[in-house]
Amino acid sequence: MVFRALREIAPGEELCVNYIDLLATRDERRGVLQQHFGFTCICSVCTSEGECLAESDRRRATLRRLYDEAATCLNEPTLGMRKIKIALRLLKEEDLVHYEASFSFDAFQFCVMVSDFAKAKQWVRKAWEASCVTSGPSSPAARTFKMYWANPRTHRFSGKLPRMVLSSPD
Template sequence: MMSRTFSAHRPLSVQRPASFRLSIDSNTTALLSRRSHPPPSSPGAELETLKVPTYYVSGVQDKGKGVVATQPLPRGAIFLEEQPLFTQDPGCTNSNILSALVNCTRDEQREYFKLANAYKNGGKVLPALAIFRTNSFACDDNQQTAVAMQRRGIFLIAARINHSCTPNVGRVWEPARQMMVFRTLRAVLVGEELCINYVDVLGTKEDRNANLVERFGFECACEACAMQGEELAQSDQRRAAIRRLYDEVSACLKEPTLGMRKAQLALRLLQEEGLALYESTFCFDAFQLCVLVSDFANAKAWVRKAWEASCVSSGPDGLAARTFKMYWANPRAHRLSGTMPRMVLSGPV
C-alpha cells in the first residue's frame, strides 16, 4: 500500500512513498507521487523533541520486551532518536555480522544476541544473521531504491518496539544525521506501549497474521486483532475498503468528482479504524484532483492537511513536508495544474 512492497525484515512504518501513473488520454500521462508518511493537526511546539526521558524498555505481557511511555506524549512528539549499532548491505552474510559485532562493546554484543530471532525454529539461518534479518531497519531515504537493495541497520532500543496493526508510532531515517527518528502518530498516555507496524496493516486480520507468522514467527494480539464477531468483520471490511480505494483513486483522473468522493471516504474509514497511517497520501491525492481542475482554494486546504500529516510522521524538514509546503504556497506549480476543465470540488471536513 503506502509501501507497496515489504521486505522480509522490519518494514518502513510509516512509510516509503509509492508512485503511480494516471492516463489523461492515450498519449499523455501524469505521474502523481503519493506519500506513505503517517500524520497531525497543528505542527508547532508539540513537535519538538522532548528533553526528559519519555520511555522505558520493559517486559510486556505476551510480547517479551517492549517500549512504554513514561509520560503523556502529544501527537508528533519525537520520543526516540537512535544511531545504528552498525549497518550492512542487504546481501550480508553471518560472517559480515560477526565482523561488525567485533567493533561493538561486550555489553552491545550481549544486547544484540538478546534480540528476537524469527528463524530460531527453522535453524536454516545462523543466529547472528537471523537476528539481523529479524530486527534490522532500512537506512535509506532514497525513494528510488528498491526494498531489496536498501542498506539496513541495527538499533538496540528501536528493535524493542513491538508491532501493532493500529500503530501509534512512525519512523523516518535522517541521512544527514545518520539517525532513525521515531514520532508519535497520536497522543499517547502514560504507561501505554509505543508500537510501529511491521507489515501492511490494510489486510484482514487473517491476512495480517499470516504475514506476521511468515516473516516474524508470531501472531498479533493488538486491539484490532483482539476484536471478534461483527466488530472484527466491520474492521476487516473497512481496511479492505481503504486498500481498494487506494488503487481506485488513482484511476479517477478523468472523473475528479468521483476521485474526491473516494479520497474523502478513505479518510473517514482511516479515522474510524484509528489509523494515522496513510492520511497524508489521500490528502495529497485530493490536492492533486483539485489542481487538475484549477480549484486552487480547496487544493491549498488539502495540501496543508497533507503537510500537517507529514510533519507528524516525518517532521517539518522531511522531503514530503517540504514538498507539500511548496505546493501550499503555490499550488499552480504542480504539473497537473489546469489539465482538466475548471470546476469546484470540495475541501477537508
C-alpha cells in the same frame, strides 16, 4: 536499532511500529507478522472478534479498493473526491493515520487539475499535517507537501482539466 521520536514519549507509553500493509485483513496481517517477524500482534484491532473484526476487515478491504481506484479517476475529479471522502471517513473509523496523507494529496491533485487552488491548499495542508504525524516534518513527503502548500500552481497537473470547484476537507 535506532528510534527517532517525533514528540515526547511518556515513561511506560507503548510504541507502535508499522511492519506490514495496514489495509490487509487481520488474518493476512497476522500471517505476515508470524512468518516474517515471529510474533502475533495483540493490539486492540488484531484481538477483536466477531462482528467488530468483520467490520474492521470490511473497512480495510474497502480502503484498499479506494486507494487503488483513486488513481484511476484522473479525468473524473468529482468521482475521485467522493472516493477520497469515503476513504478518509473509513480511516477515521479504523483509527488509522497512515494513508491519510496519500488520500489528501490525491485530493490536492484533483483540485490542482481543475485550478481550484484555494481547496488545493487546504488539501495539501491536510496531507502535510498527516505526514508530520507519521513521518515527521523534515521527511521528504512533508517537505514536498509544504512546497505545494506555498504554491500549488507549481504542480505538473496544474490546470490540466476545465475549471471547477471541488470539496474541501471536513
